[in-house]
Structure formats: C-alpha cells, structure tokens
Amino acid sequence: MNILVCLSNVPDTTTRIKLAADNSKVDLSGIQWVINPWDELALTRALEIKETTGTLVGKVSVAMVGKTEVEPTLRKALAIGADDAFRVDLDPADAFQVAAELAGLIKANPYEIILCGIESSDYNGSMVGGMLSELLGYTSISSVSSLSLQDGKVALTREIDGGKETISVSAPLVAIVQKGIAIDPRIPSMRGIMASRTKPLSVLASCGSPSLTSFGNFSLPVPKSACRMVDAENVPELVRLLHSEAKVI
Amino acid sequence: MSVLVFIEHREGKFHKGAFELVSYASRIANDMGTSLVALSLGDVPSDELSKAGAYGAGKVLNVNDSRLSQLDNAAWTKVIEQAVQQESATVIVMASGFTGKAIAPRLSARLRAGMVAYATAVPSSYNPFTVRKKTFSGKAFSDVVINTPVRIITLAPNAFGVHEAPVTAEVKQFTPSVTDADFTTKVESSEKFSGKVLLTEADIVVSAGRGMKGPENWGPIEELASVLGAATACSRPVADEGWRPHTEHVGQTGKVIAPNVYFAFGISGAIQHVAGISSSKVIIAVNKDPEAPIFSVADYGIVGDVQKVLPQLIQSIKEVKAQ
Numbered sequence: 001m002n003i004l005v006c007l008s009n010v011p012d013t014t015t016r017i018k019l020a021a022d023n024s025k026v027d028l029s030g031i032q033w034v035i036n037p038w039d040e041l042a043l044t045r046a047l048e049i050k051e052t053t054g055t056l057v058g059k060v061s062v063a064m065v066g067k068t069e070v071e072p073t074l075r076k077a078l079a080i081g082a083d084d085a086f087r088v089d090l091d092p093a094d095a096f097q098v099a100a101e102l103a104g105l106i107k108a109n110p111y112e113i114i115l116c117g118i119e120s121s122d123y124n125g126s127m128v129g130g131m132l133s134e135l136l137g138y139t140s141i142s143s144v145s146s147l148s149l150q151d152g153k154v155a156l157t158r159e160i161d162g163g164k165e166t167i168s169v170s171a172p173l174v175a176i177v178q179k180g181i182a183i184d185p186r187i188p189s190m191r192g193i194m195a196s197r198t199k200p201l202s203v204l205a206s207c208g209s210p211s212l213t214s215f216g217n218f219s220l221p222v223p224k225s226a227c228r229m230v231d232a233e234n235v236p237e238l239v240r241l242l243h244s245e246a247k248v249i
Numbered sequence: 250m251s252v253l254v255f256i257e258h259r260e261g262k263f264h265k266g267a268f269e270l271v272s273y274a275s276r277i278a279n280d281m282g283t284s285l286v287a288l289s290l291g292d293v294p295s296d297e298l299s300k301a302g303a304y305g306a307g308k309v310l311n312v313n314d315s316r317l318s319q320l321d322n323a324a325w326t327k328v329i330e331q332a333v334q335q336e337s338a339t340v341i342v343m344a345s346g347f348t349g350k351a352i353a354p355r356l357s358a359r360l361r362a363g364m365v366a367y368a369t370a371v372p373s374s375y376n377p378f379t380v381r382k383k384t385f386s387g388k389a390f391s392d393v394v395i396n397t398p399v400r401i402i403t404l405a406p407n408a409f410g411v412h413e414a415p416v417t418a419e420v421k422q423f424t425p426s427v428t429d430a431d432f433t434t435k436v437e438s439s440e441k442f443s444g445k446v447l448l449t450e451a452d453i454v455v456s457a458g459r460g461m462k463g464p465e466n467w468g469p470i471e472e473l474a475s476v477l478g479a480a481t482a483c484s485r486p487v488a489d490e491g492w493r494p495h496t497e498h499v500g501q502t503g504k505v506i507a508p509n510v511y512f513a514f515g516i517s518g519a520i521q522h523v524a525g526i527s528s529s530k531v532i533i534a535v536n537k538d539p540e541a542p543i544f545s546v547a548d549y550g551i552v553g554d555v556q557k558v559l560p561q562l563i564q565s566i567k568e569v570k571a572q
C-alpha cells in the first residue's frame with residue numbers, strides 16, 4: 001500500500017503577524033515558510049511506518065496545492081524522506097478548494113492511507129482532511145495521536161472530548177493527525193538533501209474546483225494594558241485584587 | 250428556514266459548552282428572524298433535552314440509536330445532513346472541539362456549505378454572510394465571507410458565553426435512515442478522563458511550565474486547581490518530558506483555550522504558548538524572571554519563585570473563599 005501526506009506551507013511559528021496597509025491581507029514579506037507542524041509529524045510517522053513494516057508500504061508521497069513558491073517546502077519534505085511529490089498548480093482561495101484539488105489528485109493516483117494535519121497554523125481551519133474524506137467517500141478518523149498497521153487493518157488512537165479511544169478501521173482512509181503521532185519531526189540529513197534534488201516532483205494542473213468562502217478584512221488583537229505587578233512578599237494583595245478588582249475569585 | 254445547532258452531552262447531561270452553543274445559535278436565529286432547532290445524538294432524558302429551551306431552542310431533536318453512541322464521522326455526518334434537510338436549516342452551528350473538527354468539514358463538503366471554524370462572534374453581517382474567526386493561532390482575526398446558501402459555523406470555546414433566552418422546547422424523536430454499512434469505525438476500547446473539569450470548558454485554568462523543575466512539584470498546582478474548581482494545564486515541554494499528560498498541553502500545537510482566568514506558573518510565555526491562551530480574560534503570571542515575555546500578556550504578575558509563592562497563594566485564596 002502507499003501513503004500520501006498532504007502538506008501545507010505556513011509561516012514559521014515565531015512569525016509576528018503584520019497586516020497589509022488596507023487590512024485586506026496578511027503582509028507576507030520576510031516570512032520564513034515551513035511545513036505545517038502537524039503535517040511534518042504526519043510525514044515523520046509515515047516514514048517510520050514504511051521503514052518498520054518491511055515491504056508493506058510501497059512509497060510515501062507528499063502533495064501540496066500551491067504555486068511555484070511552495071516548492072522549497074515540498075523539496076524539504078523530499079529531503080526528510082518522502083519518495084515523490086505532487087504540486088497542484090493553484091493558489092487556493094479556501095480549504096474546500098484545497099480539498100477538492102487533492103481529491104482530484106487522489107482519484108487519478110489512488111492511495112490507501114492519506115494523512116493530513118489536524119489544522120494549518122495559518123488559517124486554523126481544521127477542514128481539509130475532513131472535506132477530502134467526504135469528497136473521496138473514505139472513512140476519516142480525526143484528532144489521531146497514534147497510528148500503526150496491524151493484520152491488514154489500521155489501528156489508531158483518537159482524542160475525543162474528555163477521553164480517548166482505540167480504533168480499528170480498514171483502508172482506504174483519511175487520518176487527520178495531531179500531536180503525539182510522532183515524537184519529534186524528522187530533520188533532513190545531508191544525504192537526504194542531496195537525494196531530494198533528483199526525486200520526482202510532478203506539477204499537476206488544477207481541476208478547476210470552486211471555493212465556498214472568501215476573506216474579508218483582517219485585524220490584530222487589541223494590545224493588553226500593562227501588567228499590574230504585585231510584590232512577591234505580598235501575595236495576599238494579588239488575591240485581594242483578583243477578588244475585589246478583577247472579581248474573578 | 251431554521252438554524253440548527255448540534256449539541257453534545259456527557260453521560261446524558263449537557264454542560265456549559267452545549268448551552269453556550271445554543272445561546273450563540275439562538276442569537277443568530279433571532280438576527281435572521283428564524284427558529285432554532287437543537288439536535289442531540291444518544292441517550293439523553295427528555296427533561297435534560299428540554300433544558301436547551303432555556304437558551305432559545307424551540308425544538309430539540311433527539312436520535313436514540315445505539316449504533317450512534319460512538320463517533321463515526323461518516324455516519325454522524327449523514328444523520329446531521331438529514332436533520333438539516335428536514336428542518337430546512339440554512340445555518341448549522343457546532344462546537345469547535347474534537348467532534349466539530351471531525352464532523353463539520355465532512356458536512357461542509359457533503360452539503361457544499363461554506364464553513365468557518367473557530368468563530369469568535371456572531372456574524373457581523375448576514376448579507377454577505379460574514380463571520381470573524383481566529384487566524385494564525387490567535388495572532389490575528391479574519392472576517393470570512395461564506396458564499397453559499399447553507400453555512401456552517403464552529404464556535405471557539407468560551408467565545409460567546411451562556412445567555413438565557415427562555416422558550417418552551419418541543420422535544421421530538423428523530424429517526425434518520427442509516428444502515429449498518431454506513432458505520433466503518435470500530436472502537437475497540439475507550440478511556441475517559443472522568444470527574445475532572447474539561448480544560449476547554451473550564452472557567453479557571455491553573456497552568457505550569459518548566460519552571461516547576463519536575464513532576465514531583467505539581468502538588469500545589471493540583472491543590473490550587475481543586476481549591477478554585479479549575480482545570481490544570483501545562484506548557485509543551487512539560488508534556489513532552491512526560492511530566493504531565495499530553496491532554497494538558499496548551500498552545501499553538503496543543504489546545505487553544507479561552508478561560509476567564511489563566512494562571513501561568515513558571516511559564517516563559519513563548520509566542521507559541523501565548524497563541525493558545527491569549528483569549529483568556531484575565532492572565533496571572535508568576536515567574537522569577539522579570540523579563541519573561543509572559544508578563545507582556547499578563548494582567549497581574551508576581552516576580553518570584555513559584556515554590557514560595559504557591560503555598561501563600563493557596564492559603565490566601567482559601568481564606569477569601571472561607572469569608
């Protein structure tokens with residue numbers, strides 16, 4: 001079986017967000033782009049599974065919807081260890097369009113296990129994986145914190161409100177993964193970086209899917225007023241403030 | 250036309266999160282001049298179901314089918330779709346928690362209904378249908394326009410509050426058509442974090458970081474949480490080190506929370522941590538480093554050693570509570 005990991009290209013998590021002058025978009029100048037942290041963990045887990053299950057997994061591929069600027073991020077995924085990469089040549093307008101383009105790709109190039117991150121750290125939608133599973137008619141399991149192959153089935157752990165569950169499902173499936181799926185993301189090795197230059201990266205034309213939403217204005221959170229400091233020798237004063245000023249305890 | 254709100258229960262009871270969701274959906278229904286229908290799956294007594302009326306739901310649909318007792322994304326999606334059709338709903342509201350993340354996007358693709366996740370307010374405009382949401386993990390907000398006739402919103406936790414708007418709720422059984430073939434998810438076993446306050450729903454959260462030095466020092470954190478009826482949380486390295494369970498990790502890659510009060514003990518306040526807690530109404534930080542970035546987002550702060558401050562704080566809060 002083959003595994004496809006869907007990637008998103010996001011600003012590094014330390015980025016301070018600035019807005020364009022008319023607030024219509026985020027100012028993307030000077031941003032360092034990285035693989036979305038959950039997708040990076042998903043890729044790491046996919047590679048671990050491939051390496052520890054003999055010949056069961058044929059290949060691990062990665063896919064991203066984006067214009068040429070996202071290619072360095074796809075090359076990084078190849079350097080980490082993915083066998084090949086797909087880029088759907090479209091600057092997507094929303095999560096539905098991403099999911100629909102990925103569904104088109106997968107219908108033409110079937111995969112048994114598809115991994116998506118639980119959200120992308122830019123638009124925080126938590127949408128692509130679920131939408132993709134519905135468009136493909138596949139089983140989906142969300143908030144997955146462990147995944148392994150067992151006796152022809154896929155064994156997973158998922159978090160639910162107030163607990164967690166151990167689940168078994170048959171492929172094909174879309175697993176939408178969160179933290180815990182792998183401990184630390186893999187870092188590309190020197191050899192990996194060399195090899196990534198010659199690994200296949202196919203560019204596919206968009207299948208012309210629609211979007212359902214569009215962005216209006218952006219805004220930044222209102223800055224907080226200065227922190228009120230209380231002396232460490234006077235802890236009861238803090239409690240008094242919380243009780244009579246903030247009225248929270 | 251109607252607004253449909255999907256609410257979840259735990260062991261047959263609704264909690265604050267469900268009532269907040271009904272309150273939010275009721276405001277939207279009001280703004281749109283339409284009625285509000287609540288939908289709940291599972292074994293919930295009818296007097297519990299009718300409680301949704303206190304927050305504005307004129308009708309409550311309940312599906313009692315044991316096959317639906319465990320989350321099966323495709324099957325649940327199908328059930329909600331049928332309720333949407335029966336009620337001619339044009340807005341569907343869900344929580345942004347685990348179930349919402351699992352179901353709402355499937356429903357969105359199935360109905361071709363545009364979706365906004367992590368909404369922080371009611372729509373600012375109904376034509377075009379515009380909803381504000383958090384982006385960049387709380388570092389910015391964006392107004393998203395939904396361009397489809399049916400819309401789905403998932404609400405960020407504690408973003409709207411619980412507001413009473415009493416009506417008499419008509420409780421009705423709803424029998425969707427689902428077949429065994431619709432169920433593909435086999436739950437082998439489950440583990441409940443029972444008895445404790447759910448982190449995402451908690452009013453008060455007591456959180457601690459690497460400044461605690463080791464898991465053996467968590468006693469006062471748990472004591473403070475129990476005195477306050479609070480949930481406990483932690484920074485990422487604390488969960489990664491295995492000092493605390495992963496379910497307590499808050500921040501950009503963990504849970505995003507918005508309690509009334511957030512206590513941060515021995516947490517530096519890295520940008521990825523703050524992303525998950527910045528919507529808290531009151532933030533209190535205790536850190537020995539006066540330059541720690543946490544103080545720039547905190548409302549109240551003490552520069553000091555957590556080990557010394559915590560016992561005094563617990564003592565003093567107990568005294569205030571006793572009054």
Ligand SMILES: Cc1cc2nc3c(=O)[nH]c(=O)nc-3n(C[C@H](O)[C@H](O)[C@H](O)COP(=O)(O)OP(=O)(O)OC[C@H]3O[C@@H](n4cnc5c(N)ncnc54)[C@H](O)[C@@H]3O)c2cc1C
Nearest residue numbers: 458459460484485500501502515516517522537538554555
């Ligand atoms: C991609 C990515 C995602 C991340 N996601 C998250 C996330 O979701 N959540 C998260 O929390 N982090 C996240 N991080 C990690 C983040 O960058 C910080 O490393 C982390 O938040 C630091 O945790 P901390 O504050 O507990 O520890 P430290 O940064 O080590 O801070 C400990 C603090 O305790 C104070 N201290 C020490 N001893 C005492 C004492 N006796 N009394 C009082 N104060 C004391 C110190 O002054 C210091 O400020 C992420 C990082 C990356 C790269």
